Amino acid sequence: MDFDEELDVRGQVCPYPSLRTRQALTKMPPNKVLMVVLDYEPSVENVKNEVKKMKCEFLGVDDLDGEWNLYFKKSKKGTK
Numbered sequence: 001m002d003f004d005e006e007l008d009v010r011g012q013v014c015p016y017p018s019l020r021t022r023q024a025l026t027k028m029p030p031n032k033v034l035m036v037v038l039d040y041e042p043s044v045e046n047v048k049n050e051v052k053k054m055k056c057e058f059l060g061v062d063d064l065d066g067e068w069n070l071y072f073k074k075s076k077k078g079t080k
Contacts, residue, residue, distance in 0.1 A: 018043065022054065032073070035070070051072050
């Protein structure tokens with residue numbers, strides 16, 4: 001999947017992946033796609049839930065056998 005920015009949070013555990021994803025999306029312009037790279041499985045759902053609160057769109061996930069790439073699109077309204 002195409003993306004505009006990448007956030008690598010491998011080696012980090014909750015709550016840091018969610019917090020860093022929120023910060024990255026807040027700084028991005030609308031309609032851009034962020035790919036978040038994770039290696040801590042519980043963070044997959046936590047990051048998705050945090051982004052949902054921001055009203056950003058979850059585009060999908062690549063499960064790469066112990067690592068996950070999550071894709072989010074920042075909407076015009078998704079900033080908080």
